[in-house]
Amino acid sequence: MKSCILMVFASLCIFVAEAQETLDYKSDIIPVLDKHCYSCHNTGNPKGGVNLKRYEEEGRIIKDGQFWLKVVDQIKSKEMPPSNKPELNEKDYHVLLDGINGILIKSLEKRTPGKVIIRRLSHREYHYTILDLTGVNFDASNRFPADGSGGGGFDNQGGSLFFTPLKMERYYDAAEEIVTKLHEDHNKWSELVPKSYRQNILQRFLNWLLPKFISDFEPLNSAEKAAEEVLFPFASKAYRRLIKTEEKELFIKLFSSVYNANSEEPDPQRFNRSIAEVFKAILISPSFLYKMEEEPLGPEPIALGDFELATRLSYFLWSSMPDDELFKLAMEGRLQAPGEIENQVKRMLNDPKSKRFSESFVSQWLGINKLKDPNAPLADLVRFPEFTPSIREAMFEETISFFHHVMTESKNFMDLINSDYSFLNEELANYYGIEGVKGDNFKKVALANNSRGGFLGLGSVQAVTSLPTRTSPVLRGKWVLEEILGTSPPPPPPDVAELPEDEALHEELGLKALLEKHREDPACQSCHEKMDPLGLGLENFGADGKWRESYGSTPIDPAGVLASGETFEGPGELKRLLMKEKEKFARNLSKKSLSFAIGRGTTFTDETAIRELSATLIENDFDPDVFMAALVQSYPFRMKIKDFQKKVNEID
Numbered sequence: 228m229k230s231c232i233l234m235v236f237a238s239l240c241i242f243v244a245e246a247q248e249t250l251d252y253k254s255d256i257i258p259v260l261d262k263h264c265y266s267c268h269n270t271g272n273p274k275g276g277v278n279l280k281r282y283e284e285e286g287r288i289i290k291d292g293q294f295w296l297k298v299v300d301q302i303k304s305k306e307m308p309p310s311n312k313p314e315l316n317e318k319d320y321h322v323l324l325d326g327i328n329g330i331l332i333k334s335l336e337k338r339t340p341g342k343v344i345i346r347r348l349s350h351r352e353y354h355y356t357i358l359d360l361t362g363v364n365f366d367a368s369n370r371f372p373a374d375g376s377g378g379g380g381f382d383n384q385g386g387s388l389f390f391t392p393l394k395m396e397r398y399y400d401a402a403e404e405i406v407t408k409l410h411e412d413h414n415k416w417s418e419l420v421p422k423s424y425r426q427n428i429l430q431r432f433l434n435w436l437l438p439k440f441i442s443d444f445e446p447l448n449s450a451e452k453a454a455e456e457v458l459f460p461f462a463s464k465a466y467r468r469l470i471k472t473e474e475k476e477l478f479i480k481l482f483s484s485v486y487n488a489n490s491e492e493p494d495p496q497r498f499n500r501s502i503a504e505v506f507k508a509i510l511i512s513p514s515f516l517y518k519m520e521e522e523p524l525g526p527e528p529i530a531l532g533d534f535e536l537a538t539r540l541s542y543f544l545w546s547s548m549p550d551d552e553l554f555k556l557a558m559e560g561r562l563q564a565p566g567e568i569e570n571q572v573k574r575m576l577n578d579p580k581s582k583r584f585s586e587s588f589v590s591q592w593l594g595i596n597k598l599k600d601p602n603a604p605l606a607d608l609v610r611f612p613e614f615t616p617s618i619r620e621a622m623f624e625e626t627i628s629f630f631h632h633v634m635t636e637s638k639n640f641m642d643l644i645n646s647d648y649s650f651l652n653e654e655l656a657n658y659y660g661i662e663g664v665k666g667d668n669f670k671k672v673a674l675a676n677n678s679r680g681g682f683l684g685l686g687s688v689q690a691v692t693s694l695p696t697r698t699s700p701v702l703r704g705k706w707v708l709e710e711i712l713g714t715s716p717p718p719p720p721p722d723v724a725e726l727p728e729d730e731a732l733h734e735e736l737g738l739k740a741l742l743e744k745h746r747e748d749p750a751c752q753s754c755h756e757k758m759d760p761l762g763l764g765l766e767n768f769g770a771d772g773k774w775r776e777s778y779g780s781t782p783i784d785p786a787g788v789l790a791s792g793e794t795f796e797g798p799g800e801l802k803r804l805l806m807k808e809k810e811k812f813a814r815n816l817s818k819k820s821l822s823f824a825i826g827r828g829t830t831f832t833d834e835t836a837i838r839e840l841s842a843t844l845i846e847n848d849f850d851p852d853v854f855m856a857a858l859v860q861s862y863p864f865r866m867k868i869k870d871f872q873k874k875v876n877e878i879d
Contacts, residue, residue: 250326252285259319263308288327289334292831299327331831339832340528340866346385346518346826349374351587353516355547355580360464362415363405371397380819381591383542383826395511402510406503416499419461419506424453424498450498454482458505466514467541467548468534469558474514481505518542518826520867528868533557535867540571540859543824545580546587569856576635576855585631588823590623593710595687598623607695611771613658614690621655622687622772628669629685633851640816640849641809644711645802646680648673659686660774677799678774682711683765684798686772692762693770700762707761712808713815716758760787764801813844820854825863836861 250256260279268279279298282288288295301307302323308315315323348356350367357365372394375387409415426434430447437444446452458478462470470478485501492500509515520535531539537549537557549557553571556562562571575581590596597603598619606614628650633642651672656664659679664672674680682688692703708714766783769775777783785797795801805812817840822829829837840857847853858864 250322250329252288252326252330255322256326259322263312263315263319263323267312285330288330289831292331292334292834293829295327295331296831296834299324299331302327331834335832335835338528338835338862340863340868341825341827341830341832342868344385344827345520346383347388347390347516348518349382349388349546351382351583352542352546355545355583357405357510359547359550360461361405361409362412362418363408365401365405367401370401381588381823381826383587383823384828385826386828398511398516402507405510406506409506410499410503420457420499420502422453422456423495424450425494426450450486450494450501451479451483453498454479454486454502454505457502458482458509461506462509464548464554465509466512467518467538478505478509481508523867523869526869528866530563530865531867533560533562536562536865539824539864540568540575543859544572544575544584544855545578546583547580568859572856572859573852576852581635582627582631585634586627588820589626589630591823592819593626593682593688594691594706595623595626597691598687603691604695605690606693606769606771610696611769613773614771617654618658618686619690621652621658622685622690624652624669625650625655626685626687632671635851638850638852640844640851640854641806641812642681644681644683644805644812645677646674647677649680649684655686658773677802678767678797681802683707683802683805684768686768689765689768689772690770696770698762698766698768698770700759700766702762703765704758704760704762707805708758711805711815712811713818714811757790760789761801763787764795765798767798809845809849810841813841813849814838816844817841817858820858821861821863824858833863836863 264279267274268277270278270280282291298307302315302320305314350371353371354365354367357363357367372391374382374389409419426448434446434449455475459470459475462474462478466474482501482505485504486497489497489500513519518538521532523529534549534554534557537553541547541549541553552574553562556567556571561567597605601616605619608614629646630643632650633640633646637646648671650669651659651661651664652667652669653664654667656662656672661672661674664670674684678684688706689698689703692706693699694702705716708716764785764787766785767774767776775783785801786795787801788794789804793804795804814837817837818829821833821836821840840854840861843857844850844854
């Protein structure tokens, strides 16, 4: 199947490349844009904020390739020109579709992995790295100033991980607190400092006497030698690589200065105090706080080194530093041997630490982190008194457990759209009205009703896509378009009217009737006819995630018609229709996963990798194991490029 998809893609590239030879941008394509597009999308009247007239030369199309892919999609689906404008004739349709595609595909012939800037550890990554390095559970998220999310919507995006003087102060304080806790815990300290250092009387006497007679005398059982056995392995783990000679010298120099300054203190306390000070220095070093990769010498992309690849793998799947096995493989140069990456991905996904990936990735993808924020504008407790902090926490855990099971057990990402099971404990099951679930632990529960199951049936999703006092079909429809299908409607007009908040009116007419009235405005119609049916199909789920049948005395009508003309009756049938959108879901999942894996928003230069990953999903029935192995072997994940050069196809 994959070979068929790639053959079709290759033949498309050949066909479009041939079309590009006969279609010139200025003489062939611009006249068609002028004829059909410029009247609405020009400098003086950029409808929907889109000004096509600014693209006066081919290079500007390439620079904004991501945007022009959307233009091609709009033309291909015949959404543009809009229904109130003349249709494209066959010739103009192919001039635009084949000509623009040809420009875009030709620009991708020279592959680039894209710029990956030096990245500071996110608060989540700092927490888990400290935990795995020292055993100390440090709550970084509540101790450090908040980070924003980057272009991909994730907190590990290099472009949003800024460094401020306040953050530096907090890192100093954190290092002090972490090492103090470590030193006070005998078991944890003994794991990092396994020997209790002390010189006996004879060693001290000989170390004092013999230097008087032997100029190059090496001290017996010196503190510095003992310190090397502790500090060098610790620093290598912390820096995620082998440490350099000059770094070793600095560690020992700092150790010696502290050790010699405390000569009145007996060992092993004196030795341990000196070790602790070097530990603190390591924890505030840029080599610990940042994920660094060596800058290539030449302008061409090159493969990551073994330690760099081990670091990308471990922070992708575990939000933490490489473990001993990854480190050993990197040190021996065997990590990139044939088949080894696949073996490691399988091993890492089977490790309990992979639950960190599930939590980090899916909570940010779906936007359900709001459930953890007591100040987030979710279902109002006065109106929905059962929507307690405990229920919010349970909804969050349901989502993480469900996604993790899909990834590691069910082995089919399509379950994310529609499944006949979820993960519940007794409290959440009772809240949903599901009987027969006992205990506080979350367990897989078969669902008799096909309305729940999949992302759209999760209380967490229903809550974060609602307003505090009511549901919002517009928000929910927009969420489905963006987070499931990967398509975004244009922003609303600046003077668009809000829906009335009169509760009596809602109960009398229902949201469906109110939205139909709202859509009478031509400026709102084109977007709302895509969003509203999706959101209205989920109206049986209240703002608190509970099932309901009516707005007061008005029955809820969850039936709808999609923009494609397909009809459905309620959430169960809506999800079955979404299951047909495999290509869109595969592309969206590929983009989200790649962005999270490489720590930056995806760009047009990633288009080839995204299409290959999408094909992998479709070919392999959305198998997570095959997909994740393909992802970590993709060009953007395995390669790097010199940061400061002018990128391919870039223009001023």
